[in-house]
Amino acid sequence: MRFHGRCVVVTGGSRGIGEGCSRVFCREGGLVSILARGVAAGEALAAELTAAGPGRAIFIPCDVSNHHQLQVAIEQTVGHFGRLDCIVNNAGQHPPAMSLDETSVEFMEDLLRVNYLSTFAGARYALPHLRRTRGTIVNISSMTAVLGQDRSSAYCATKGAQVSLTKALAKELGPAGIRVNAILPSNIDTPLMRDWAATLDDPESALQRVAAMQVFGRMGTIEEMGEVALFLAADESSFITGQAIEAEGGASLDY
Secondary structure: OOOOOOEEEEEOOOOHHHHHHHHHHHHOOOEEEEEEOOHHHHHHHHHHHHHHOOOEEEEEEOOOOOHHHHHHHHHHHHHHHOOOOEEEEOOOOOOOOOOOOOOOHHHHHHHHHHHHHHHHHHHHHHHHHHHHHOOEEEEEOOOHHHHOOOOOHHHHHHHHHHHHHHHHHHHHHHHHOOEEEEEEEOOEOOHHHHHHHHOOOOHHHHHHHHHOOOOOOOOEOHHHHHHHHHHHHOHHHOOOOOOEEEEOOOHHHHO
């Protein structure tokens, strides 16, 4: 019950790492607001988590590329639960491999809106409420922010921007008692990962190659990432801020 009675917003909270965060926070007694575009998946997960307890979950439809929707969703969350203690800025998009020649400026603008500006806006709109609770901000970035990735300059740039924002906000908001950290996952077993593999000639072989990149010979799970997020939001990490936690299963050791 490490988050009992406290409220968290999880953007992109119905699938992948966001789902893992929603599950872990609710299991630890949290009041979870799941923000996502997919209504059916969001409503089903919120109902499942509330039924399982001990926390409670609600679903609010939200496209984070529209920062006005994000602002309204945060206010609805506070109106429902009466407080906000953490925002997990998780929602994002990883496009297919694209060279710089293939990446238009317009595409880069759209990706920035989803991956970076939503993180900025989430922090901005959550801030008045986090000041009252001396809360936390957890940004889900990527190991590609520090390692790079072939034919992925647009994605890597947006993830790197999240890390820079994390460090700047930690410095700015620390005097108010607000901690800001980022998580940099490597390969996590998510629906998006399996969708990517399904586009290849031998999906199973591709997934095995990805799993072998980690020293454990497997991908991470969404709930493992949720546990890291919970740690950064809970009292156990009270002296940790401005950090980019590389939750990567040792994948970078042979990079």
